[in-house]
């Protein structure tokens with residue numbers, strides 16, 4: 001039987017490991033963190049991601065810890081006028097074969113995936129230092145291991161990608177992002193009652209939605225801004241700093257920012273990675289952000305990592321390793337390159353000079369591009 005090693009127990013690595021276990025494969029999942037955990041932030045699961053969760057047999061568990069929005073608004077930055085309303089409730093789910101649209105806390109999703117792994121698969125405190133094309137892995141604790149297939153699911157700063165595909169030069173995009181989570185009780189009643197929304201304006205964007213049964217509001221804010229390029233997801237910021245960018249927006253936005261707990265606001269500069277020419281070197285391949293880190297404007301980073309996990313697990317179950325890795329790359333690279341490109345373009349469109357136009361004409365977003373219809377669990381391999 002093939003020995004498969006997965007590096008990184010994030011959303012993509014956990015999905016792959018779980019799918020391989022369920023297919024009766026032998027897999028070891030190495031994670032650098034000594035204790036499993038996730039960022040205090042929200043995540044949106046669109047139907048293409050939900051199909052993978054359902055396929056893993058975790059649909060009921062996921063739905064029990066998610067919020068289903070009836071609609072999602074796109075709003076004018078200054079007036080708050082609703083420019084677009086997208087249905088996200090029962091009709092939306094029915095139109096996508098039962099796979100709906102869910103808001104969920106990242107930590108809850110991560111814990112659910114990790115909790116479904118049988119004992120012995122996950123090895124914590126194992127930070128990969130380097131890997132060679134023959135599948136030999138060396139860890140920072142001095143130990144080593146080998147496998148027939150090694151999958152780098154180790155995120156945007158992937159050690160696997162650096163070892164085999166060269167250290168890339170991420171480019172600052174001129175955008176800085178903030179994230180925060182606010183207890184809903186801390187907000188004015190009128191704001192508590194709003195459906196989830198994306199507020200768009202020139203050079204700025206603010207997205208908000210509920211998680212944890214609606215008890216918390218998660219938000220992410222984006223500003224075109226030069227002069228600061230810190231890359232990490234836990235760099236502290238302040239309410240005052242974020243209000244300098246959004247203080248003059250429709251009252252909903254500053255109200256949410258002002259209610260953020262003092263230690264609960266973080267910022268990071270958005271960097272773009274160029275698509276790789278190839279994902280396979282010998283016995284090693286990449287998955288998720290390690291392969292195709294993207295800007296967040298389509299909310300498809302985790303979704304595409306889950307898709308990768310399902311397709312790669314199916315390929316490794318159906319074919320010998322060398323063929324499996326080639327088929328996997330062929331099936332996944334064009335789609336993820338397209339999503340990378342379109343995410344960047346959508347960010348530019350959202351933050352254009354005339355947000356009111358967004359409601360008027362066609363828009364190339366994750367929905368109109370048809371991304372939600374992809375089924376990684378059934379696509380022919």
Ligand SMILES: Cc1cc2nc3c(=O)[nH]c(=O)nc-3n(C[C@H](O)[C@H](O)[C@H](O)COP(=O)(O)OP(=O)(O)OC[C@H]3O[C@@H](n4cnc5c(N)ncnc54)[C@H](O)[C@@H]3O)c2cc1C
Pocket residue numbers: 007008009010011012013030031032033041042043044045126127128129153154155156157158159179220233287288289290296299300301302303304305
């Ligand atoms: C605030 C925020 C909101 C987001 N919202 C959404 C959203 O709504 N929808 C969506 O689809 N996407 C969203 N994304 C993007 C999404 O979270 C990522 O694209 C996704 O997590 C990528 O999954 P991954 O498994 O490839 O990497 P990660 O989830 O980053 O996991 C990588 C794992 O590898 C481990 N690791 C790293 N280096 C090593 C090493 N050397 N050795 C061993 N282990 C290692 C890390 O500790 C980590 O556990 C959001 C991202 C952020 C930051």
